[in-house]
Amino acid sequence: MYTIVLAIHLGLALVLIGVVLLQHGKGADAGAAFGSGASNTVFGARGSASFLGRLTGVLGVGFFATSLTLAIMAGTFSSGGSVVDGSASSTPSSESAPAPAAGDEGNGEGTSAPAPAPD
Numbered sequence: 001m002y003t004i005v006l007a008i009h010l011g012l013a014l015v016l017i018g019v020v021l022l023q024h025g026k027g028a029d030a031g032a033a034f035g036s037g038a039s040n041t042v043f044g045a046r047g048s049a050s051f052l053g054r055l056t057g058v059l060g061v062g063f064f065a066t067s068l069t070l071a072i073m074a075g076t077f078s079s080g081g082s083v084v085d086g087s088a089s090s091t092p093s094s095e096s097a098p099a100p101a102a103g104d105e106g107n108g109e110g111t112s113a114p115a116p117a118p119d
Contacts, residue, residue, distance in 0.1 A: 002073050009066040016059040023052050 005066055005069050012059055012063045016063055019052055019056050
C-alpha cells in the first residue's frame, strides 16, 4: 500500500512540475500586443490560463493528500524507538578491543617485531 501511494505521489509531483512550467507568467500578456497572443486559442478565447490554473489546483490538492497519507503511514509503520538509541547498542565497546603491546609503534601488523632495516 505504501509503495502504491508513493508511486502516485511521485507521478503527481512530476505532472505538477510540468503543468507549472507550461503556465505563462504575469509579464507574458505584454507579448500579445506584438502578435504572439494569437497562438493561445487552442484552449479557447481566454487561453490556457483557466484550464491550467484549475489543473494546478487539483494536482496540488492531490499532492497534499498523498503527502499527508505518506506521513501518517510512516508514523504507523515506525517501531517507535529512536535511531540514536538503536545505534548506541549495536556499536562495540572499547573494552572488548585488546590493548596495544608496550613496544608497538603502530606499524599496523599487530606484532611488536621491529621493522626491517632499509637497504
